[in-house]
Amino acid sequence: MNALEITPEIKQRVQDLRKLLWQASYEYYVLDAPTMEDAVYDQLYRELVDLETRYPALIVSDSPTQRVGERPASQFVSVKHNIPLYSLENAFGNEDLAKWQERWQRQLLAVSGQPSADEPFDYVCELKIDGNALALTYENGILVRGVTRGDGITGEEITQNVKAIRSIPLRLNLDNPPPVVEVRGEAFLPLSSFEQINQEREQAGEALFANPRNAAAGTLRQLDSKIVARRKLDFFPYTLHWGEKAEGRRQKAEVDGVAGEIGEAGGVEAATEGKVTQNFLPQPISPSPLPTPSTQWDCLELLKQMGFRVNPERQQCADLQAVQEYCDRWSLDRTQLRYMTDGVVVKINSLALQAQLGFTQKFPRWAIALKYPAEEAPTIVKRISVNVGRTGAVTPLAEMRPVQLAGTTVARATLHNSDRIAELDIRIGDTVIVRKAGEIIPEVVRVLYDLRPENTMPFQMPSQCPECSQPLVKPDDEAVTRCINASCPAILRGALVHWASRQALDINGLGEKLVLQFVDTDLVRSVADLYDLTVDRLLLLERMGKKSAEKLVGAIADSKQQPWARVLYGLGIRHVGSVNAQILTQRFTSVEALAAADVGAIATVFGIGTEIAESVHDWFQNPGNQQLIQRLQAAGLQFIGEVVDSDQVSAAIAGKTFVVTGTLPTLKRDEAKAMIQAAGGKVTDSVSKKTDYLVVGEDAGSKLTKAQTLGVAQLSEVELLELLDRGEE
Numbered sequence: 001m002n003a004l005e006i007t008p009e010i011k012q013r014v015q016d017l018r019k020l021l022w023q024a025s026y027e028y029y030v031l032d033a034p035t036m037e038d039a040v041y042d043q044l045y046r047e048l049v050d051l052e053t054r055y056p057a058l059i060v061s062d063s064p065t066q067r068v069g070e071r072p073a074s075q076f077v078s079v080k081h082n083i084p085l086y087s088l089e090n091a092f093g094n095e096d097l098a099k100w101q102e103r104w105q106r107q108l109l110a111v112s113g114q115p116s117a118d119e120p121f122d123y124v125c126e127l128k129i130d131g132n133a134l135a136l137t138y139e140n141g142i143l144v145r146g147v148t149r150g151d152g153i154t155g156e157e158i159t160q161n162v163k164a165i166r167s168i169p170l171r172l173n174l175d176n177p178p179p180v181v182e183v184r185g186e187a188f189l190p191l192s193s194f195e196q197i198n199q200e201r202e203q204a205g206e207a208l209f210a211n212p213r214n215a216a217a218g219t220l221r222q223l224d225s226k227i228v229a230r231r232k233l234d235f236f237p238y239t240l241h242w243g244e245k246a247e248g249r250r251q252k253a254e255v256d257g258v259a260g261e262i263g264e265a266g267g268v269e270a271a272t273e274g275k276v277t278q279n280f281l282p283q284p285i286s287p288s289p290l291p292t293p294s295t296q297w298d299c300l301e302l303l304k305q306m307g308f309r310v311n312p313e314r315q316q317c318a319d320l321q322a323v324q325e326y327c328d329r330w331s332l333d334r335t336q337l338r339y340m341t342d343g344v345v346v347k348i349n350s351l352a353l354q355a356q357l358g359f360t361q362k363f364p365r366w367a368i369a370l371k372y373p374a375e376e377a378p379t380i381v382k383r384i385s386v387n388v389g390r391t392g393a394v395t396p397l398a399e400m401r402p403v404q405l406a407g408t409t410v411a412r413a414t415l416h417n418s419d420r421i422a423e424l425d426i427r428i429g430d431t432v433i434v435r436k437a438g439e440i441i442p443e444v445v446r447v448l449y450d451l452r453p454e455n456t457m458p459f460q461m462p463s464q465c466p467e468c469s470q471p472l473v474k475p476d477d478e479a480v481t482r483c484i485n486a487s488c489p490a491i492l493r494g495a496l497v498h499w500a501s502r503q504a505l506d507i508n509g510l511g512e513k514l515v516l517q518f519v520d521t522d523l524v525r526s527v528a529d530l531y532d533l534t535v536d537r538l539l540l541l542e543r544m545g546k547k548s549a550e551k552l553v554g555a556i557a558d559s560k561q562q563p564w565a566r567v568l569y570g571l572g573i574r575h576v577g578s579v580n581a582q583i584l585t586q587r588f589t590s591v592e593a594l595a596a597a598d599v600g601a602i603a604t605v606f607g608i609g610t611e612i613a614e615s616v617h618d619w620f621q622n623p624g625n626q627q628l629i630q631r632l633q634a635a636g637l638q639f640i641g642e643v644v645d646s647d648q649v650s651a652a653i654a655g656k657t658f659v660v661t662g663t664l665p666t667l668k669r670d671e672a673k674a675m676i677q678a679a680g681g682k683v684t685d686s687v688s689k690k691t692d693y694l695v696v697g698e699d700a701g702s703k704l705t706k707a708q709t710l711g712v713a714q715l716s717e718v719e720l721l722e723l724l725d726r727g728e729e
């Protein structure tokens, strides 16, 4: 590969990344007070690694990529680890996992010289506990030393504090213990203890811990081990070494005869300061009464026998597919655990294979940490565009370098409005953190100003509509900027898509692409124009066949049968969603009645407030809208509903409080709610003592359980309909 040219921008970016990551990792490791989300750190770190791989000339020995962890704080005695406590390589998805498997198989082939592909192997999957690694030394079965990971080479001796952790045995449960045993594992704070500690700190006016990991780290560094005991730290072991006691300086770390470049890891000398004592020399297994483990799984079983609490969620996996299933499962089920995890650790089970593979400077080659899909990640803003919606509201959007978030690829995020843009001071070229949790639309949560390139400009909202070039309007008391040109193509497109949507007129085959064509070619200038479309006219469109044209004309004609409530919803009046449309049409059974009603009359309808009433009233005052109604009436759409007068409000329902839950056999939940409200009932979201009826459908969950404990009466859909009918007799 040719050496790539290093531009000043790339050089600057690498320097900025390094500075930011150094600062973040100092706050994280030394101060136990992180200011950056882990997922964001991981992603920026990865960017730095990628840049350093592409431009090796940019690597410096004090880059964060050259070091494990941080130098320990100084109030404890420093102890040099005999076998460094490594970090783990991160994988951010199944692809990374597959690459890792390919890589270690290739490496194995290189080391052993034999084809290994057919050799059987399996993996052990463990939860990656989000705590602090500890190395515990047992001499002749007695706990003599507990040391933190520190920078991986040198840690702090915190034996007194370690002894305060109840799940760490002070004496191994073995009749004939080997002279030296080293157990490594994760000390962590259960979530309940974490919350309690933070509550106490809040009351005492102390700074809160950012997360359980930092709280655990802070606790392990307490000088008073009574505090440690009170805070209920816990421990899961995951590594077992044993050997003979030895003094003196070790030349090179060796694990079962495989030399790693361990001893030369960057930062060793710098970190080895103050009082350094030496641990023990790891040895090949000496004759001992222990059954000799040959796999990681055996080690975990043995740790259990020795008296440790080993994490019960561990699992043996025969292949990558099983590993992926395990990871997928825990990325969801982790919320049920009483402690925090930040991923899954996948290890090659066979210790012999592990020994053959050995370590890089920072990681074992035989293990990898699969991180859970991030909900927040950094990326770079390439463009800021604005989108005009069907109400004319102008939404600014950040168009970004695509990034994986919560399992999907995200390339655009909403910036909400001009106030938000000003607050963020977001600029093209900025590195930003985007967030997408579950179903929420991705948004930009913050800007990493430290990574801002030179010569950026604040972003200005356009003053003209990007679609129709008319001036945009922003009332002082509103956050939203709008296009108020009724014939703006963006507004028209939005109106058409909404009109055809499932809950409105439900016109099959009329989707966004077709709407775009209609508006671009001027074939349709209002919703009413849809009803003048003929097969011949549709055939003038590109890529339109006779069959589809006929179908579409048929579907449009069918929509004339849709009830008044859907027509009202389809008009897209502000604040009139499908539920409000149902409620309004039950009271105002014709469009004439609704158009003639004043704000007060509309607002008296149960569930409709003045804001909605005003919006409806205003809409019908607009001459353009009146014309639209006339044309749609002429086309044959439904503007009259069933007659229900208010005397018929059901006595059984009026004034009663309902909750609807689960999937009903025929009604949509919103429809059931609207019917109850129209009959004078009240619908709320949660079950309480004040609930009169729970309307229950299939797959009802916690609301049903709650109703049962509170003794709330339950109704099926049929029973609800009967109750509604009774009122109309």
Ligand SMILES: NC(=O)c1ccc[n+]([C@@H]2O[C@H](COP(=O)([O-])OP(=O)(O)OC[C@H]3O[C@@H](n4cnc5c(N)ncnc54)[C@H](O)[C@@H]3O)[C@@H](O)[C@H]2O)c1
Residues within 6 Å of the ligand: 024, 025, 026, 028, 029, 034, 035, 036, 037, 038, 039, 041, 042, 068, 069, 085, 086, 087, 088, 090, 126, 127, 128, 129, 130, 131, 132, 133, 149, 185, 186, 238, 345, 369
């Ligand atoms: N937020 C920040 O500002 C910031 C700064 C620096 C580092 N970090 C975080 O720290 C991570 C790097 O830290 P690291 O070097 O400790 O690596 P790591 O936390 O990604 O992985 C290694 C550690 O995993 C732990 N672990 C938990 N369960 C395990 C198991 N079953 N088997 C083996 N190990 C297990 C061990 O403590 C081990 O030391 C980054 O990925 C980042 O998320 C965050």
Ligand SMILES: [Zn+2]
Residues within 6 Å of the ligand: 388, 465, 466, 467, 468, 469, 470, 483, 484, 485, 488, 489, 490
């Ligand atoms: Zn416009």
